[in-house]
Amino acid sequence: DFWNERYEKDEYAYGVEPNDFLKNQLEGITPGEILLPAEGEGRNAVYAALKGWQVHAVDFSEAGKRKALELAKERNVDIRYDIGDISTFISDQKYGVIAFIFAHLPPDLKKFAYTRLLGYLSPGGMVVLEMFSKRQLGLSSGGPKHIDALWNEEEILAYFPGLEVVQLEEVETVLKEGPFHDGKAYTMRFVGRKPVS
Numbered sequence: 148d149f150w151n152e153r154y155e156k157d158e159y160a161y162g163v164e165p166n167d168f169l170k171n172q173l174e175g176i177t178p179g180e181i182l183l184p185a186e187g188e189g190r191n192a193v194y195a196a197l198k199g200w201q202v203h204a205v206d207f208s209e210a211g212k213r214k215a216l217e218l219a220k221e222r223n224v225d226i227r228y229d230i231g232d233i234s235t236f237i238s239d240q241k242y243g244v245i246a247f248i249f250a251h252l253p254p255d256l257k258k259f260a261y262t263r264l265l266g267y268l269s270p271g272g273m274v275v276l277e278m279f280s281k282r283q284l285g286l287s288s289g290g291p292k293h294i295d296a297l298w299n300e301e302e303i304l305a306y307f308p309g310l311e312v313v314q315l316e317e318v319e320t321v322l323k324e325g326p327f328h329d330g331k332a333y334t335m336r337f338v339g340r341k342p343v344s
Contacts, residue, residue: 155210160187162324163218165194166248168277168336173198179243182267184233185250189215189226190324196224200244204228205236234260241269247276249328254295261306268341274307276337280317288322288330298335310339 169191178199183192186204188211196202196219204215204226212228219226229236234256245268252260268274278298279290291297300315315337322328 158326159190159214159218160326162328163188163190163193164324165191166277166324168334169246169248169275170194172246172273172275172338173200173244176244176273180240180269181244181246182238182242182264183246183248184236184264185247185252186215186228187211189218189228191246191248192226192228193218193222193224195246196226197222202226203238203240203242205231205233207232233264236264238267240267241272242267243269243272245272245274247274247278249278249290251278251291251296254293257296257302258306262308265307265309265341270341270343272341273313274310274337274339274341276303276307276335276339278335280333280335282317282333286330286332288332289324289328290332300335303335303337307337307339310341313338313340315339 181195181200181202183204186192186206192202192204192215207230212230215228245264281294281297281299283290283297284294317335320332320334322332
């Protein structure tokens, strides 16, 4: 399929360094359990593990998992990486952080899949999200080519209900994340905290 073909190549499609927004957010949080849905080739998972997090990555790409585990071995860290569909994912644990880094889903799954995963967020836990915004449509720096798969502020508030909004903004940025995220881009950035009670 599309993602296995993209990840089969030797080059890492989005590089081996972590997403800048996630990296900056994790700096201020005491390491614990982190869930990374649609983690692909493991750049964020391996970074989190290096920082002391217990990492659980999920993606349906076997090629992505293979490269993620190779990167983890190269950097001498352990990550848990399950093959699965994030829209039907079931976990036996809770997480202090769930990070959605360009974890775009088709529009028909978008309306329920993200909200469902909030059930695995610990009280006091954080959602960290960076997705392409609707202004990204037509730019060549990455992201889905369908407007309904892109994001705006209203959708974030609708699909991540009940969280205290720590940060929510649309930004113009310059991506340098491998060959497929390269150049000027518009993204949504969101940090939300689950109330303790």
